[in-house]
Amino acid sequence: MRPTVYLFDIDGTLIDGGGSGRRAMEGAFAEITGDDAALRAIRFAGMTDPAIVRAGLRVAGRPAHEDAPIIEAVIEAYLRRLTAEIAATPEFRLHVGVRELLAALADRPHAAIGLGTGNVERGARLKLEPLGVADAFAFGGYASDHEDRPTLIGIGAQRGRTRLGRAPDEVRVIVIGDTPKDVHAAQAIGAECLAVATSFYDAAVLRGAGATLAVADLTDPAALAYLR
């Protein structure tokens, strides 16, 4: 079996957050900036946490040169709010097929199973720990590594290759995501992409974006067959 790095997206791919992440981010943005409307028009899917805040600051008419400390403060406030928002969201859950797929991959030899996510690393943990799957991911590329999705995916891929002790040309890298942004990030680093149509985008759109394979959800046997 060819050594393989798996980079899983979180929101819309592993979990259905039931709006908890959006509520925590909107509350944090309002707390720090005083603007409770700017994030409403922004579709978060596929965006990294700092990119969401930055986009909100543009909508709010704030000058770009002030972004860095405000983004840091909003994300800290978001992390303080996130656990309570999750606890108050009964719909917060894993997507179907995720637990079974992770179990099936866990014993695959020469596999590095990690995250490739627009969440900051602490936010990723806060979302995955209540669902009992945080420890399934030994490493990741996160928005706390870089705001740009292709760059953070590349960082995650490199960490996975290091864990496998292999050179880049020996390793297959597969991004598992739910948006065209995941597909494009995979393409940007020469990785494959398994796309799941479990959020805003249907399989045809994801296929059109260039996904190597697009499935309705991770219970599709084609997903595991492809990943193994």
Ligand SMILES: [Mg+2]
């Ligand atoms: Mg996603």
